[in-house]
Amino acid sequence: MKKYHQGQIIAKFTSKKGKEIELRIPKKSDAKEYLDFINSIIAEDDYILFEKQITDLKAEKKWVDENVKNMMEKKGLILTAFYKNEIIGNADINIARDREKHIGSFGITIKYGFREEGIGTKMMGILFNETKKLGVKIVVLETFANNKRAIKCYEKIGFIKHGQLPGAIFWRNKYIDAILMYKNL
Numbered sequence: 001m002k003k004y005h006q007g008q009i010i011a012k013f014t015s016k017k018g019k020e021i022e023l024r025i026p027k028k029s030d031a032k033e034y035l036d037f038i039n040s041i042i043a044e045d046d047y048i049l050f051e052k053q054i055t056d057l058k059a060e061k062k063w064v065d066e067n068v069k070n071m072m073e074k075k076g077l078i079l080t081a082f083y084k085n086e087i088i089g090n091a092d093i094n095i096a097r098d099r100e101k102h103i104g105s106f107g108i109t110i111k112y113g114f115r116e117e118g119i120g121t122k123m124m125g126i127l128f129n130e131t132k133k134l135g136v137k138i139v140v141l142e143t144f145a146n147n148k149r150a151i152k153c154y155e156k157i158g159f160i161k162h163g164q165l166p167g168a169i170f171w172r173n174k175y176i177d178a179i180l181m182y183k184n185l
Helices: 028-044 057-072 119-132 148-156
Strands: 009-014 020-024 076-083 086-095 103-110 138-144 160-171 174-184
Touching (some): 009 119, 028 086, 086 119, 103 119, 119 148, 138 160
Parallel strands (some): 103 138
Antiparallel strands (some): 009 020, 020 076, 076 086, 160 174
């Protein structure tokens, strides 16, 4: 696998709706943009585990630093999607340790107004290809059982349901099951 560096552009492509998207590795100076991005997702109250707005820029900078460090140590990979210098998507894989180092835990978030454009699918393809080079053989994820759009997308690219945890997520004043899925790389 090639060595990544902060701010490195990994790919550029055009979304299904004609938007020019840039995928790149995070850099420390992106912390404020990440904070704005995650808070916009939290404000939607869409399928996300966070409940409260994040206001600690120092903590966000630390999060970016840790992710960059993990990439340098080949413990994971994170790709960020930009449209006109605005973060509109984020996808990552964190690699397990020791006897499970062939397993990567996957997460993705795409901002409202940019979904259904093929951005997430493109990000996943690139992310999975690169983490495979790190020795990852299985990618796992957890999603809301009522997030039919995401489940359909995951199944379309080869994820298989392998479990369901009843009442795992408290969302909008009710308990939602978590669907557990995996994909062999």
